[in-house]
Amino acid sequence: MIERQLLEKIIEYQEIFPVVAILGPRQCGKSTLAKMMVSGKESFVYLDLEKQSDLNKLHDPELFFRNNRDKNICIDEIQLKPDLFQAMRPAIDEERKNGKFLILGSASRDLLRQSSETLAGRIGYLELTPFSSAELLTSDGFDMNRHWLRGGFPQSYLQDSDKAAFLWLENFIRTFVERDVPQLGMNIPAITTRRLLSMCAHNQGQLLNSSRLGESLGISYHTVQKYLDLLDHLFVLRTLKPYLPNIRKRMTRSPKIYIRDSGLLHSILNIEDMNDLMGHPVFGSSWEGYAIENILNRFSGWQSYFYRTSSGNEIDLILEKGQQKVAVEFKSSMSPKPGRGLYQAMDDLGIEKAWIIAPTEESYPYNQQIHISTLPDFLTEIER
Numbered sequence: 001m002i003e004r005q006l007l008e009k010i011i012e013y014q015e016i017f018p019v020v021a022i023l024g025p026r027q028c029g030k031s032t033l034a035k036m037m038v039s040g041k042e043s044f045v046y047l048d049l050e051k052q053s054d055l056n057k058l059h060d061p062e063l064f065f066r067n068n069r070d071k072n073i074c075i076d077e078i079q080l081k082p083d084l085f086q087a088m089r090p091a092i093d094e095e096r097k098n099g100k101f102l103i104l105g106s107a108s109r110d111l112l113r114q115s116s117e118t119l120a121g122r123i124g125y126l127e128l129t130p131f132s133s134a135e136l137l138t139s140d141g142f143d144m145n146r147h148w149l150r151g152g153f154p155q156s157y158l159q160d161s162d163k164a165a166f167l168w169l170e171n172f173i174r175t176f177v178e179r180d181v182p183q184l185g186m187n188i189p190a191i192t193t194r195r196l197l198s199m200c201a202h203n204q205g206q207l208l209n210s211s212r213l214g215e216s217l218g219i220s221y222h223t224v225q226k227y228l229d230l231l232d233h234l235f236v237l238r239t240l241k242p243y244l245p246n247i248r249k250r251m252t253r254s255p256k257i258y259i260r261d262s263g264l265l266h267s268i269l270n271i272e273d274m275n276d277l278m279g280h281p282v283f284g285s286s287w288e289g290y291a292i293e294n295i296l297n298r299f300s301g302w303q304s305y306f307y308r309t310s311s312g313n314e315i316d317l318i319l320e321k322g323q324q325k326v327a328v329e330f331k332s333s334m335s336p337k338p339g340r341g342l343y344q345a346m347d348d349l350g351i352e353k354a355w356i357i358a359p360t361e362e363s364y365p366y367n368q369q370i371h372i373s374t375l376p377d378f379l380t381e382i383e384r
Contacts, residue, residue: 002139002154004033006128014099017124018092021078021103021115024128025235025261026180027172029154030104033128034074037102043070049077061087069095074102079111079184085118092122107184108233127235130261131157132297134379144359144375148290149274151263162273169267173197176236186230192217196227200237200257201268205285207254208239228257236260238293243305243318247348250310258289265289288330291357291375292317295328298379313345315354327354328378334360338370 006022010033013020022030031048038044045068047054058064061084065073069091078084088101105112109125130152136142150156150165153172159165177193199213214224231237239255259265265286271277277286296304299319307315317328327349329342336358346354346369356372363373373381 002131002135004029004128005132005135006126007033007037009126010037010102013124013126014102016098017122018096018098019088019101019103019115019119019123020099021105021109021112021123021125022128023105023108023112023125023235025130025153026106026176027153027155028128028130028235030106030128031076032154034076034102034104038072038074044072044074046074047076049075049080055081058084062090065091072100072102074104076104078103078105079107082112082115085112085115089118089122092119106180106234108235111184111233127300129235129293129297130154130263133294133375134298137376145274148262148287148359149266149271149277151261151266153261153263156263165263166267166272169263173264173267176234180234181230184230184234188227188230192219193227196224197231197236197259197268200228200231201259201265202282204258204265204282205256205288207252208257209254236264238289238296240292240304240306240317243307243315243349245349249313249348252308252310256306258292260289260293262286262290262293284330284332287332287359288316291330294375295319295357295379307345307349309345309348311344312341313348314341315345315349315351318349325349325351327351329354329356331356331358333358336360336372338366343369 010020010022022034024030035046038046047057049055058081065087075084092100115123131154132152133144133147136147147157149162156165156168159168177190181188181193195217199216210221210224214221217224228237232239236259238258238260240258241255242252244251259268266277269280269282271280277283302319302321305318307318315327316330319326319328327346329338336356338356342354352369354370355378356370357375357378358372360372360374363377366372
């Protein structure tokens with residue numbers, strides 16, 4: 001069993017909020033984590049809304065909650081029945097008991113907007129991601145290349161072979177396109193979703209050009225934005241916003257796009273093993289996306305941006321929290337070197353030190369301004 005770092009946070013939230021929502025993509029381990037928390041506890045009732053028998057129990061949710069007044073309730077796949085939130089509110093206000101409901105969902109809080117309106121002040125949101133490198137580092141025999149290639153979905157990462165992981169990911173994507181998106185009431189043809197995912201994968205780490213994507217798909221700019229927002233809300237796509245300081249520079253204002261899980265990225269691009277990956281044009285941007293996702297999973301309380309000017313001054317990732325500002329560059333080379341654009345970008349923003357994250361065997365200072373680091377060392381160092 002790989003220990004999930006979110007567990008402590010969930011317990012903390014249960015002491016503060018009547019409802020705790022664990023959100024994240026399908027198959028990332030939400031149900032497993034919740035079942036582990038409620039296993040053997042007679043005070044908990046667990047419902048999976050993908051099971052018709054459990055869905056039938058909530059035909060009259062007010063009656064169900066009243067009959068289970070003395071128990072805590074865990075509801076899985078809450079996005080399938082968002083009208084439950086209205087029924088929860090009187091039960092919460094009547095009992096005034098923190099930790100009463102634990103709800104799991106495969107959509108973001110923005111897609112579950114009814115909950116934020118109906119349960120304002122009563123609900124706390126947490127995001128569970130697929131396995132992160134920080135979680136896997138605590139397990140025996142962590143292999144970063146395996147994690148990078150297969151991604152963090154438990155049923156992909158834990159397969160016996162890369163081929164088996166690739167087959168699982170293929171089926172995950174098919175189910176996502178053909179079932180998950182339509183379940184949310186989005187009338188998007190499956191072939192359009194698949195083509196859009198493929199285009200995003202081929203543009204991993206590149207600037208978003210919605211007009212060009214729309215032309216390729218035969219749909220409007222606004223429709224592309226709507227579809228991309230949906231992929232973002234379903235935890236498949238990440239958009240990284242540009243850093244726009246008040247300086248006299250012409251800066252890029254379009255966001256960058258990334259397929260969040262590296263395994264999904266590689267499956268979409270038909271990359272089955274490390275040899276395929278190393279020979280693929282996406283190799284460098286795959287490493288960048290993999291490292292960024294693991295960094296942002298670890299430091300979710302930080303604001304994240306990239307910086308780029310029209311003259312080529314660029315920083316791949318800027319982390320900002322209060323007065324702290326961290327500049328990070330990503331290189332897929334075993335012997336990385338900083339480019340002139342990084343130094344100029346640091347001068348633009350008044351940043352004295354930067355990190356270059358690379359798949360090297362060890363970390364070391366490159367000079368007084370730049371530190372070359374492995375991903376695990378960076379995650380550990382920034383926390384100090």
